[in-house]
Amino acid sequence: MKALIEKLKRAHSVAVFTGAGVSTLCGIPDFRGPQGLYKQPDAERMFDIDWFRRDPTIYYKGCMELVYGLKNFKPGPVHQAIVRLEQASLVKGVITQNIDMLHQKAGSKTVYEVHGSPMLHHCFGCGREKTFDEICAMLEKTAVPRCEQCGEAYKPDITFFGEMLPEKAFANSVALAQKADLMLVLGSSLTVHPAASLPPLTVRAGGELVIVNAQPTPLDDLAVRCYPDLAAFATAVLDAWA
Numbered sequence: 001m002k003a004l005i006e007k008l009k010r011a012h013s014v015a016v017f018t019g020a021g022v023s024t025l026c027g028i029p030d031f032r033g034p035q036g037l038y039k040q041p042d043a044e045r046m047f048d049i050d051w052f053r054r055d056p057t058i059y060y061k062g063c064m065e066l067v068y069g070l071k072n073f074k075p076g077p078v079h080q081a082i083v084r085l086e087q088a089s090l091v092k093g094v095i096t097q098n099i100d101m102l103h104q105k106a107g108s109k110t111v112y113e114v115h116g117s118p119m120l121h122h123c124f125g126c127g128r129e130k131t132f133d134e135i136c137a138m139l140e141k142t143a144v145p146r147c148e149q150c151g152e153a154y155k156p157d158i159t160f161f162g163e164m165l166p167e168k169a170f171a172n173s174v175a176l177a178q179k180a181d182l183m184l185v186l187g188s189s190l191t192v193h194p195a196a197s198l199p200p201l202t203v204r205a206g207g208e209l210v211i212v213n214a215q216p217t218p219l220d221d222l223a224v225r226c227y228p229d230l231a232a233f234a235t236a237v238l239d240a241w242a
């Protein structure tokens, strides 16, 4: 870990890429893990745009806890370590596959959510916008929050199956990855594409890749170093930039 801290201190532009491992450390269930959402029988339908169009109750019923319960979770040490590195002007941006909004809650300023986020919801009919908190308040009174203007359901800006990835977040992520002299992957198994195609962009542009993940990833061979322990990473960073 000492070598990684030295590497970070010498870096000029660090891009961070985070996945589910960062969230599970905070107690949030891994959508793709053994107990995760995708193992539930209705999971495929819950985040499928055609099913949402047909019947938004499938999403709202299935995700009541999973998405709207996110308001009860707090950022963990990895989120804080990233903020510390951002404040030290080392980290220029965070690319995240997570939809839990915890990087923003921790205080990260530049966050690109490549799988979208429930931070905003838009009416499926007319595009009217609501915040996460507004939708949470509506859910206390109704099973499916609907537009006051046109009566259609509000859909979270989470990227559903059958939808395009958020174009702007992805373009910004590509630019960030290409100009980084160090790409730090934290808690991602790097198996979900096209998000997993971002770290190689740094290497191709002449930067270095470091991966901190509990399990091996398909990109380990591209990395100059791999570490298994996210919690140890957070402790080392928080000590070095106390």
Ligand SMILES: [Zn+2]
Pocket (backbone or CB within 6 Å): 123, 124, 125, 126, 127, 128, 147, 148, 149, 150, 151, 152
């Ligand atoms: Zn509407």
